[in-house]
Amino acid sequence: MPRVAVIGGGLMGHGIAQVLALGGMDVVVHDPVPDALHAVPERIAANLESLGIDADVRVELQPDLEAAADGADWVFEAAPENLELKQQIFARLDAAAAPEAILATNTSVMKVADVAARAAHRGRIVGTHWWNPPFLVPLVEVVQGPDTEPATVDRTISLLRSLGKTPVHVRRDVAGFVGNRLQHALWREAFDLVDKGVCDAETVDTVIKAGFGRRLPALGPMENADLVGLDLTLAIHEYVLPELDPPSEPSAGLRRRVERGELGMKTGAGYRRWSESDTDEVRARVVARLTAANAENGVAQ
Secondary structure: OOOEEEEEOOOHHHHHHHHHHHOOOOEEEEEEOHHHHHHHHHHHHHHHHHHOOOOOOEEEEEEEHHHHOOOOOOOEEEEOOOOHHHHHHHHHHHHHHOOOEEEOOOOOOOHHHHHOOOOOOOHHHHEEOOOOOOOOEEEEEEEOOOOOOHHHHHHHHHHHHHHHOOEEOOOOOOOOOOHHHHHHHHHHHHHHHHOOOOHHHHHHHHHHOOOOOHHOOOHHHHHHHHHHHHHHHHHHHHHHHOOOOOOOOHHHHHHHHHHHHEEEOOOOOOEEEEOHHHHHHHHHHHHHHHHHHHHHOOOOO
């Protein structure tokens, strides 16, 4: 049975420990704050009760970081988003953990290279950005730093898949990774619309929840662009992107695809390759999702 250490027992740490323990791992949790550490079992039990899961999940509590890391096959760090603190933690983990152990940081936005800067063996350090709450959101972004060995990424993805998660490989170490760069680009524009008096905050939330947000669980932005046509997408971007703050231009990759005649589903290729059956499946999936969402919200068809 793999032994896994979780460093930090707070909002994310206790939830990550819960997923690992339910997955059959031998889990030890460290937190330097006694109250936070001793609250971990109670918080896990409350989560399980709210989910209707009848399981006796046990985790070991360890007040000493080095003792927690000693003998662990994996270490997941879930400390506060403080770069100095994370660097100190990884320098200590690198010295305390076995040479073959993988050390993973759950930072939401910080570059893996920055977090690992004081560690001597950076090839075994990887980003694993779990989303809150980690026991309900399937996605985990596995971020490859400039020094992260490919085997570290592969082992991490395999472990997460064995736990029923949906890991994705982020191949470049950029701030915010994929998810938070997308999420906060949306937030930035939402705040700007309110600041400029275009609408109020409630309207922003309503537009998203009652509009394109209804489609998002079934249709990602790249699929959507291929569905409506990259020629139309380019035309829209040529008009609207210069009006944003700051102004910008359409993607060079988008323009190249349009120039090559790769317009999306209608030509069989865009950002992705599409067969007729693939296109039919996407359209059916979107209709099913919107129909179900309307039923949930009491909206007439």
